[in-house]
Amino acid sequence: MSSPPTGAADASASTDPIIELRGINKSFGPVHVLRDVDLTIRRGEVTALVGDNGAGKSTLVKCLGGIYPTDSGTYLFEGSPVKVDSPRAAAALGVEIVYQDLALCDNLDIVQNMFLGRERTRHMVLDDAAMEEMATETLAGLSVRTVTSVRQRVAGLSGGQRQTVAIAKAVLWNSKVVVLDEPTAALGVAQTAQVLDLVRRLADNGLAVLLISHNMNDVFAVADRIAVLYLGRMTAQVATSDVTHSQVVELITTGRGGTLRRDDHAGRPSLAKRSDPAEGTGP
Amino acid sequence: MTVTTPALTDAGTRAPSPLVAHVRDYLARLRGGDMGVLPAVLGLTVLCVAFSIMRPRFLTAGNFANLFTQGAAVTIIAMGLTFVLVLGEIDLSAGFASGVCAAVAAVLMDSHGSPWYLATAAALLTGATIGLVIGALVAKLGIPSFVVTLGGFLAFQGVLLMIVENGKNVPVRDSTILAIANKNATPWLGWVLSSAAIGVYAFVQFSREYRRSRRGLAATPPAITALRVGTVATLVWTAVYALNLERSRNAAVVSLRGVPIVVPVIAVLLVAGTFVLRRTAFGLSLYAVGGNREAARRAGINVDRVRISAFVICSTLAAIGGIVAASRANSVDPNTGGSNVLLYAVGAAVIGGTSLFGGKGRVLDAVMGGAVVAVIDNGMGLMGYSAGVKYVVTGSVLLLAAGVDALSRKRAEAVGLR
Numbered sequence: 001m002s003s004p005p006t007g008a009a010d011a012s013a014s015t016d017p018i019i020e021l022r023g024i025n026k027s028f029g030p031v032h033v034l035r036d037v038d039l040t041i042r043r044g045e046v047t048a049l050v051g052d053n054g055a056g057k058s059t060l061v062k063c064l065g066g067i068y069p070t071d072s073g074t075y076l077f078e079g080s081p082v083k084v085d086s087p088r089a090a091a092a093l094g095v096e097i098v099y100q101d102l103a104l105c106d107n108l109d110i111v112q113n114m115f116l117g118r119e120r121t122r123h124m125v126l127d128d129a130a131m132e133e134m135a136t137e138t139l140a141g142l143s144v145r146t147v148t149s150v151r152q153r154v155a156g157l158s159g160g161q162r163q164t165v166a167i168a169k170a171v172l173w174n175s176k177v178v179v180l181d182e183p184t185a186a187l188g189v190a191q192t193a194q195v196l197d198l199v200r201r202l203a204d205n206g207l208a209v210l211l212i213s214h215n216m217n218d219v220f221a222v223a224d225r226i227a228v229l230y231l232g233r234m235t236a237q238v239a240t241s242d243v244t245h246s247q248v249v250e251l252i253t254t255g256r257g258g259t260l261r262r263d264d265h266a267g268r269p270s271l272a273k274r275s276d277p278a279e280g281t282g283p
Numbered sequence: 284m285t286v287t288t289p290a291l292t293d294a295g296t297r298a299p300s301p302l303v304a305h306v307r308d309y310l311a312r313l314r315g316g317d318m319g320v321l322p323a324v325l326g327l328t329v330l331c332v333a334f335s336i337m338r339p340r341f342l343t344a345g346n347f348a349n350l351f352t353q354g355a356a357v358t359i360i361a362m363g364l365t366f367v368l369v370l371g372e373i374d375l376s377a378g379f380a381s382g383v384c385a386a387v388a389a390v391l392m393d394s395h396g397s398p399w400y401l402a403t404a405a406a407l408l409t410g411a412t413i414g415l416v417i418g419a420l421v422a423k424l425g426i427p428s429f430v431v432t433l434g435g436f437l438a439f440q441g442v443l444l445m446i447v448e449n450g451k452n453v454p455v456r457d458s459t460i461l462a463i464a465n466k467n468a469t470p471w472l473g474w475v476l477s478s479a480a481i482g483v484y485a486f487v488q489f490s491r492e493y494r495r496s497r498r499g500l501a502a503t504p505p506a507i508t509a510l511r512v513g514t515v516a517t518l519v520w521t522a523v524y525a526l527n528l529e530r531s532r533n534a535a536v537v538s539l540r541g542v543p544i545v546v547p548v549i550a551v552l553l554v555a556g557t558f559v560l561r562r563t564a565f566g567l568s569l570y571a572v573g574g575n576r577e578a579a580r581r582a583g584i585n586v587d588r589v590r591i592s593a594f595v596i597c598s599t600l601a602a603i604g605g606i607v608a609a610s611r612a613n614s615v616d617p618n619t620g621g622s623n624v625l626l627y628a629v630g631a632a633v634i635g636g637t638s639l640f641g642g643k644g645r646v647l648d649a650v651m652g653g654a655v656v657a658v659i660d661n662g663m664g665l666m667g668y669s670a671g672v673k674y675v676v677t678g679s680v681l682l683l684a685a686g687v688d689a690l691s692r693k694r695a696e697a698v699g700l701r
Contacts, residue, residue, distance in 0.1 A: 088583065103581045105574035107642035108567070116571055117582030119564040126562050129498050136500075151501065155695060 017042050017076075018208045019064070019095070019177055024073035026059055033059045035232045037073070041177060046199060046209045048219040048240070051229030052252050057212050060229065061179055064210070065097040066090040094176035100185060102166040106155035110147065111135045113154055114169040138172050139164075141205075142198055160191030167198055171207065178202055179210045184218050196222050216245055230255030301504040314694075322687055323635045323651035326680075327658060334662035341665055345530035347522075348543055352464045354657025355545040356381070356608035357624060361631035361649035362556055363600025366593040368632055369560070370573045371641020372421065372428035374597050375625060376413070376435030381605030382620030383439050384410045384598075386446040388606055389453040389615040392460070399459040403606060410602030411595050413439070418591030428594075436625070444617050452614045463548060464611035467541030470527040476547060477523045485512045545607060549650065552600070556646035559596075569593060573641035604628075623674065630681035631656045638688050655680070 019041040026034040033056045041047050051057050062068045066084040075082055077093050084090050090097070104113050111128070114135045120127040135150050144164050147157070154162060163183050170178050180199065184192040200222050203209045213219050219226060220240060227237040228251040235255045250256065313321070334341040360377050367374045374380075388406035391397040397405070417435060421428045447453050455461060468476070488508050496502035523542060531539035560566035568589050571579040580586050601620075608624075609615045633639060634655050635648030659680060663673045 087581065091583075099581070101577075103575065103578035105571045105578050105642070107570055107574035112567060112571075113578075116567070116579070117584045119567060121564055124563060126564060126567065129495055129500055132500050133498060149501070 018078055020074075020076040020079075021060075021064070022074040022076065024060070024063060024075075025071045026056075026063060026068060027071055033232050034063070034070075037229070037232070037234045038237070039227055039234060040237065041208045041210050042225075043176070043208045044203055044206050045224040046203045046211055046222050047225045047227060047237075048223035049210055049212045049227050049229065050214070050216075050219060050248065050252055054231075055229040055252075056232040057229055058181070061097060061181060061210075061212060064090070064095065064179060066095075091173065091175075094174060095179070096170035096173065096175040096177070097179040098163075098166045098170050098181060098183065100181040102162055104154045104162060104166060107153065109153050110150045110157075110165050113165060114138070114172055116169075118173070134172065135168070138168050142168055142171065142201060144168065144198070146194060158191065159187050160194050163187065163191075163195050164198060167195075167202070171202065175207065177208045177210065179212070181212045182214065183211070184213065184215060192218065216248060219248070220245065228252055302506055305504050305507050320636050320645075320648060320651050322684070323648070323655055326634070327651065327655050330655065330658045330662060334658065334665065338662065338665040341662055343530070344525050344528040345539075346661065346665070347525050348467075348530060350654070350657050350661055351543050351546050351549075352611055353661055354653045355464065355549060356604045356611065356620075357627045357631055357656060358549060358650055358653030359552060359604035359607060360601050360620075360624065360628040361635075361653050362552055362646050363597035363604070364628055364632045365556070365637050365644045365646055365649045366560075366569065366596045366600075367428070368637045368639065369569050369641060369644045370590055370593050371639075372590070372593070373432065373629070373639075374417065374428065374435075374594065374601075375432040376417065376439055377432075377597055377601040377628060378620040378625030379436055379439035379443060380410060380413045380598050380620070381601040381608065381624070382443045382615070382618075383413070383446065383605075384602035385605030385609040385619050386443055386453060386615045388460070389455050389609055390446055392455065392457050393453050399457045402457070403460075406602045406606055407599055410599040410605075413601075414595035414598030415591065417598065418594030421594065422587040422590040440617075440621065443619070443621075447615060447617055452616045454614045455609050455612075460606065460610050461613065462610070463544050463607055465613075466544050467526070467539070468544060468547070470541050473523045473527055473542040477519050477542075480550065481512070481516045481519055484515060488512055545610075548603075548607070552603070553646055553650055556600075560646060565589070565592070570642055573643075623677070626681070627656050627660075627677065628653075630677060630684065633688060634680060634684040636688075638692065639685060640688070640692060652684070 017040045019039070021037060021039040024034050024037040024039075025032070037056070037060060039047075039049075039060065049057055049060070059068060063070050064084070066086045066089050069085055075084055077084075077095075082089075082093060084093065084095070087097075105116065108116070111132050115131045120131050120134075122130075132150055139147060139150065142164075146161055146164060154165060157165065167178070167180065167183070183195050183199065187195060196218055199209060199211060203222075203224070211219070211223060223240050225237060225239055226243065226248060228235045228248065230251065233255065236251050331341075340346060360381055364374060364377055384406040387409045388402040391402040391405055392399065413435070417428070417431055420426050420431045488511065489505075492502045492505065492508050526542045526546075527540055529538065529540050531537055560569065568579060568584045571582065571584060572586055572589050576586055579589070605620055608619055612619065631652035632644065632649045633652065635645075635650070635652030637644030637648045637652075656677060659677055660673060663676060668676075
């Protein structure tokens with residue numbers, strides 16, 4: 001279930017975008033939230049989506065997940081244009097979104113949460129044993145050792161464990177793209193490390209991961225690429241190794257990255273190193 | 284939390300012994316505020332012992348049979364309420380809805396000469412329609428269920444008055460309907476049915492655990508399963524034995540023995556309701572909507588449909604409760620399903636352990652709670668207390684149960700955060 005899509009994790013994977021958004025526009029009434037946004041998500045990579053509050057990150061994610069229809073623009077999935085107009089359509093493509101509030105039912109156990117809305121049944125009766133087996137396998141496939149019993153109620157889990165369950169729920173369905181909205185926002189140090197570990201493992205398993213985060217340390221710890229939104233525009237999409245902490249912060253806060261240019265279609269961004277006193281004071 | 288729970292994925296290697304681990308797990312759940320049916324069982328035991336000591340007549344076979352027929356209607360309505368309470372909603376109109384449905388059946392039989400099955404079908408249909416309307420108002424229009432059903436409470440009282448034409452009784456003369464609350468199964472049938480039921484229960488329990496252990500999943504230790512099946516069998520057979528005793532004052536004239544017909548009716552509803560809630564995707568979606576509506580919606584569950592269905596089930600079961608009440612009273616009057624019926628039913632569900640906050644509850648809770656309510660009502664009646672005292676005591680017990688519910692919820696939160 002959690003096995004990587006065939007041939008996704010090979011060396012050519014990084015040049016193989018699974019989702020390409022081109023020229024996405026989205027307005028809510030007079031408010032133009034997304035302006036000609038381009039975004040590329042690749043297999044086997046963690047792409048970080050960063051931006052200040054109100055930059056349009058959540059809107060972009062909801063467009064990805066089919067919750068908001070876009071006003072204009074192209075949604076390419078594995079190279080061909082698709083229409084993602086409902087969460088179901090996104091799920092059918094293999095795009096799963098883990099929202100910040102996780103959307104878990106506290107009164108249900110881990111297995112029930114992972115299969116919620118898509119229960120396995122046999123002659124109309126819940127096939128609990130099969131679901132429990134699959135859930136256990138998925139968690140094992142993600143090398144999750146923090147969860148002792150899959151029959152525990154979610155109410156009794158720590159923040160990191162809950163995040164783990166939510167992520168496992170997303171990868172249970174042979175998903176190809178997992179979008180994580182601020183997965184470490186409410187976690188302590190150790191649990192953050194665990195979740196970031198898990199995020200990295202997802203990409204190493206061949207999935208495409210889009211990580212929305214405010215935390216520059218997290219972004220630099222796991223992301224292969226960084227996409228920066230500033231007031232509804234994609235100001236840069238660059239490889240993590242090509243930028244510094246302070247350049248990203250500047251992109252987030254001002255929308256300008258010195259002479260940093262956009263990373264259009266695998267083109268290397270050119271950088272002008274600037275001495276920046278704002279190093280390390282990011283959000 | 285994770286420390287006290289044994290690792291079930293590799294229970295064989297780490298846990299001391301499956302039996303010990305299971306007991307420890309259960310105790311941990313108790314401490315965590317997940318008490319299930321335990322308070323109701325304890326309360327029932329205390330009440331029964333107290334009443335038996337103070338009024339020996341409480342413990343007679345005749346009174347035991349009375350308990351079932353007295354508590355049946357309230358218990359069945361409480362079963363229906365469970366579905367609504369699991370969602371975190373409430374149906375205050377269930378009492379008078381049951382009265383309206385019973386009146387529909389009674390009038391059809393009395394004035395139009397309908398056979399009992401058509402009248403019952405009409406009552407059930409009326410119940411389903413009432414539930415559909417309430418559910419649609421709550422789910423589609425977004426009126427809080429408290430307000431919708433409070434309106435229904437008054438409106439259905441009025442409808443009932445109109446159907447029975449201002450205070451006249453509508454008599455129920457159909458022998459089948461009357462049999463539900465007034466006739467008993469022959470003793471041997473009681474033994475056969477109860478034994479068959481226990482056999483099926485044991486088979487289901489053991490085969491499920493066997494299947495789980497064969498797949499390498501954490502299974503309940505056979506000793507625990509055997510204990511559970513044994514306890515149920517003992518209780519059921521004891522009850523059947525007691526009900527099969529002669530309870531007629533003058534057995535030479537008329538013999539009064541056997542399980543009241545209403546008991547298998549409740550048993551069937553209990554099994555069916557438990558199956559729907561626990562073993563089907565629909566049941567799970569009820570808990571999901573009650574636990575976190577937004578999560579359920581995002582999981583692709585049609586939340587509106589689930590909520591409407593719960594109200595339909597509730598009102599339909601209320602209709603059955605109404606027919607049982609009509610059978611017991613031999614008639615339908617403007618107060619059928621009125622006065623204390625609804626509060627007793629809500630009390631039964633909550634006393635049994637169904638949460639008013641939603642997301643938690645079982646049909647069995649309604650039966651256990653219904654038993655507590657029936658015992659209080661019956662025992663205090665035997666003690667010669669007035670209706671006023673009965674109401675005060677039952678109301679206090681309801682508050683006590685709701686308090687236990689709220690406290691256990693707080694406790695669960697505290698444990699969950701730890």
